Ligand SMILES: Nc1ncnc2c1ncn2[C@@H]1O[C@H](COP(=O)(O)OP(=O)(O)OP(=O)(O)O)[C@@H](O)[C@H]1O
């Protein structure tokens with residue numbers, strides 16, 4: 001019966017209740033939409049900078065990173081590769097060569113990182129091929145082909161099929177170099193790295209070096225990106241003499257950005273919930289004041305304090321929860337729609353690309369978030385209901401009844 | 405045993421720190437089945453006295469004993485439960501829960517008392533019939549006249565099987581016909597169920613119907629007479 005009373009009381013002041021329901025709907029929608037937008041943003045960022053470039057976990061010679069010298073190779077790379085290939089959590093793994101050197105065109109030169117890849121396996125690991133905008137990805141026919149970033153093409157004044165010379169320090173300290181032909185021009189959303197990285201076939205790289213077994217980097221992607229920490233730890237244990245790093249270690253700035261975004265989201269949610277809380281407190285206080293005589297009468301005839309308290313709590317919570325399904329439904333529709341069609345950030349794209357992000361955002365929400373927000377709203381309603389309920393039980397029946 | 409013993413009860417309000425004596429040294433006893441009117445001019449202390457008897461207010465001095473139990477010393481929460489089980493109330497207005505129908509309003513108090521469903525339904529139907537509202541069972545208060553609402557309130561007050569019913573100016577907002585009708589029902593109930601009624605009023609036609617008339621003047625009992 002208390003439930004019935006509470007429910008009917010909600011519809012007593014229809015407009016006011018509708019305002020709260022609307023506020024709840026809007027609050028949930030705005031909260032979820034921002035979450036999903038940020039989720040999409042992070043996904044995009046992760047996809048570009050982690051999945052397609054860093055990969056999830058990389059392995060190096062422990063000395064490699066500091067000096068980037070060509071002699072710090074991974075010992076017995078095929079053996080390590082085989083061990084990792086047999087790890088059930090790993091989706092794909094590849095070997096790479098990495099050198100720091102010079103890329104020169106007839107007119108000018110630029111310092112670049114030269115990465116030798118196994119084109120077939122790399123496709124499965126990072127799917128780098130998708131970034132090739134002009135020409136082709138390595139097709140296995142052209143010898144000494146090179147993929148050059150659009151930015152570098154502009155800088156070196158070269159074009160498709162231009163000949164360029166890659167120069168880097170060999171293992172014995174000698175300078176080695178090789179002539180390569182531009183077979184493709186790629187463009188990722190990270191302009192900085194596009195300017196400073198060229199890709200060649202690993203076989204060609206080793207040929208320039210005069211050696212066919214050196215590898216500097218093992219990169220892998222996992223079946224489940226969320227497992228990166230546990231898999232990383234396991235591989236670290238498996239190869240104690242190698243340097244095993246997850247993308248979180250390789251790109252701490254991405255982690256920081258992720259954390260920062262999560263933090264901002266929490267603050268925003270907090271603000272939404274605070275606003276919602278105040279709206280609820282306000283409305284329910286009004287409802288309690290209006291019903292002073294009725295509440296006084298109820299306490300006079302024998303509605304005890306815990307029941308009175310419960311009645312106002314139930315009313316507040318049900319009021320809030322009427323809005324919940326609307327908010328969640330609306331969010332679901334919006335997120336699904338934009339998740340498919342994306343939101344264009346073209347206006348900001350120039351600045352964004354420098355951070356390694358693309359200009360389309362596809363909102364994304366984990367299913368759990370819907371529940372989390374429902375729980376958050378519930379807690380807010382619960383907290384917001386307390387004060388009006390206390391005000392209700394503090395009423396003195398004798399005075400309340402005679403209030404005009 | 406008396407149903408109610410009021411022993412030397414005084415109540416002093418403090419209005420801006422100025423003491424206002426509302427009721428002074430009242431001693432009254434009520435036995436089962438009384439039909440008593442509390443009369444007196446405005447401000448004479450009728451409401452104050454009824455509130456003290458009903459435990460809605462605490463006396464400054466003196467005590468109220470209901471069937472041998474001193475209720476003056478009960479805590480607020482204990483008093484609410486005591487009222488639920490022992491005292492019926494009819495106020496001047498706003499007696500009913502607006503969002504509930506007549507039937508639900510009467511049933512509500514029995515629900516609070518945790519009475520079984522079958523008993524509740526039977527008694528609700530009985531009582532609403534007795535107050536002549538069998539065809540208004542599923543009507544909400546705002547669709548009823550003032551007189552009908554007061555009759556529902558009387559039915560509700562009886563539903564809890566209280567030891568007595570307190571009514572503060574139950575007819576004040578009613579036209580004379582509705583007032584007479586309500587009094588008929590009250591005295592009917594008083595006779596049939598032997599339930600004690602104490603009500604305050606200004607209305608001389610209502611006073612005529614009482615079996616006992618207690619007059620308050622400036623918070624003091626100035627006369628207490630049995631009639632008829
Ligand atoms: N809460 C209060 N605070 C201060 N003074 C009060 C309060 N309640 C009642 N009084 C005073 O106590 C006196 C008795 O009031 P009470 O309401 O009991 O009279 P009453 O006989 O019921 O009058 P009425 O016929 O107008 O209802 C009055 O002087 C009134 O002003």
Ligand SMILES: [Mg+2]
Pocket residue numbers: 450451452572
């Ligand atoms: Mg009065």
